[in-house]
Amino acid sequence: MAALNTPLIAPSLLAADFSRAAEEVAAVETAGADWLHLDVMDGHFVPNLSMGPQLIKALRPKSELPFDVHLMIAPVDPYIEAFARAGADHIHLHVEAGPHTHRSLQHVRDHGVKPGVAICPATPPEAVGEVLDLVDMILVMTVNPGFGGQKFLTSQLRKIETLRRMADATGRDIRIGVDGGITAETAPLAVAAGADVLVAGTSVYGQPDYGAAIAALRSGAHSPA
Numbered sequence: 001m002a003a004l005n006t007p008l009i010a011p012s013l014l015a016a017d018f019s020r021a022a023e024e025v026a027a028v029e030t031a032g033a034d035w036l037h038l039d040v041m042d043g044h045f046v047p048n049l050s051m052g053p054q055l056i057k058a059l060r061p062k063s064e065l066p067f068d069v070h071l072m073i074a075p076v077d078p079y080i081e082a083f084a085r086a087g088a089d090h091i092h093l094h095v096e097a098g099p100h101t102h103r104s105l106q107h108v109r110d111h112g113v114k115p116g117v118a119i120c121p122a123t124p125p126e127a128v129g130e131v132l133d134l135v136d137m138i139l140v141m142t143v144n145p146g147f148g149g150q151k152f153l154t155s156q157l158r159k160i161e162t163l164r165r166m167a168d169a170t171g172r173d174i175r176i177g178v179d180g181g182i183t184a185e186t187a188p189l190a191v192a193a194g195a196d197v198l199v200a201g202t203s204v205y206g207q208p209d210y211g212a213a214i215a216a217l218r219s220g221a222h223s224p225a
Contacts, residue, residue, distance in 0.1 A: 006218060007187070007191050007195065007196050007197060007198050007217075007218065008034035008035060008175075008196065008197045008198070009032075009033055009034050009035075009198055009200060009204075009214050009217050009218055010033065010034060010035035010036065010037040010068050010177070010197055010198065010199045010200070011028040011033050011036065011037060011199075011200055011201070011204040011205060011210075011214070012037040012038075012039055012148065012179075012199050012200065012201040012204075012205070013025065013036060013037065013038055013039070013051075013205075014037075014038075014039040014050060014148050014201055015148050015201035015202045015204070015205035015206055016205045017205075021055065021058075021059060022058075022059060022062045024205065025059055025062055025063045025065070026062060026063065027210055028065075028204060028205075028210050028214070029063050029064065029065050030210075030211075031204075031210035031211035031213075031214050032211055032214045032215065032218075033065060033204075033210075033214055034065075034066075035065055035066045035067075035068040035089075035090075035197070036063060036065045036066070036067055036068060037068045037070060037179070037199045038051065038056055038067060038068065038069045038070065038088075039051075039070050039072065039148075040052065040069060040070060040071050040072060040073060040083070041072045041073070041145075041146060042072065042073035042074070044073070044074060045072050045073050045074040045094065045096075045097055046072045046145045046146035047146045047147075048146045048147055052082075053079070053082040053083050053085070053086035054086070056069065056083065056086040056087055056088065057085075057086040057087060059087075060086065060087030066089040066090065067087055067088050067089050067090070068088075068089065068090045068092070068199075069083050069088040069089075069090065069091050069092065070092045070118060070139065070179065070199075071083065071091060071092060071093050071094070071097075072094065072097075072118075072145050072146070073097065074094070074096075074097040074098060075097070075098055076093045076094070076097045076098055076104055077098065077100075077103075077104055077107060080093075080104065080107050080108055080111065081107075081111060083113075084108070084111035084112065084113045085111075088113050089113065089114060090113065090114040090115075090116055090136065090137060091108045091113050091114070091115060091116065092115075092116035092117065092118045092137065092139045093105070093108070093115075093116075093117065093118065094117075094118045094119070094120065094145075095117050095118070095119055095123060095127050095128055095131075096119075096120055096123055096127075101117065101131055102130065102131050102134065105117065105131055105134040105135060106134065109134065114136040114137070115134060115135050115136060116135055116136060116137035116138065116139055116177070117131055117135050117137075117138055117139070118138075118139040118140075118141060118145075118179075119138065119139070119140055119141060119159075119163075120141050120144065120145060121141055121142070121143070121144055121153055121155070121156055124159075125159050125162040125163045125166065128163070128166075129166060132166060132167065132170050132172070132174065133170065133172070135174060136173075136174060136175065137174065137175040137176070137177055137197065138163050138167065138174060138175070138176050138177065139177040139178075139179055139197075139199075140156055140159060140160050140163065140176065140177065140178050140179070140195070141156070141179055141180055142156045142178050142179065142180040142181055142182070142186075142190070143179075143180030143181050145179075145180075148201045148202060150180055150181055151181050152180060152181025152182065152183070152186040152189075153180070153181070154189065156178075157189055157190070157193045158193075160176060160178065160190060160193035160194050160195055161193045161194055163176055163194070164176055164193065164194025164195075165194075175196050175197050176194050176195045176196055176197070177195065177196075177197035177198070177199060178190040178195045178197070178198060178199065179199040180199070182198050182199060182200045182201075182203055182217070183200075183203045183217075184203070184216045184217060187217050198217060200213075200214075200217055203217065204217070
């Protein structure tokens with residue numbers, strides 16, 4: 001499998017203290033995070049509300065980390081430009097969020113942002129097969145999207161393996177990310193299946209020492225599962 005030897009760690013701001021958002025971003029950057037993951041929820045596509053482009057724009061000058069924006073919203077097209085302008089480096093949109101995923105991903109790239117496609121647990125991996133020529137990353141949901149703190153769905157490991165094979169077959173450099181229930185125990189399972197980006201919420205922001213938590217995820221990712 002073509003996953004990275006050491007996976008990238010992307011702490012999810014959803015699990016942070018929002019009253020100290022700028023400090024929380026700085027803290028994980030200092031602690032060694034590779035990316036910052038920003039979960040955008042609309043209360044419609046998923047049963048929760050989180051943040052909008054205004055918060056991302058306010059945080060952008062506070063950090064050098066790549067901003068990995070996950071749009072759990074539908075419809076998605078009307079908001080792509082706003083998140084691109086706010087400072088997103090990557091934008092993931094859901095294959096389930098609309099009928100024209102291909103066009104939506106083109107729209108992301110047209111704004112100078114790296115496009116990614118996200119896929120929910122009930123959606124088969126073949127659903128992203130026709131957009132692999134457009135994406136830089138596939139984000140596999142290993143929980144049902146909408147809330148943090150859920151348990152990792154081991155049923156998604158086979159999907160990660162399949163998507164890794166599909167991505168590698170393109171000859172393109174496509175990262176496979178996993179989002180949901182990532183801990184020191186589940187990270188090795190995801191990486192063994194082919195993931196090279198780990199989105200971590202409470203396993204970083206819920207810990208007393210962010211640096212130790214990030215190091216544990218990174219170093220433990222290749223431990224025997």
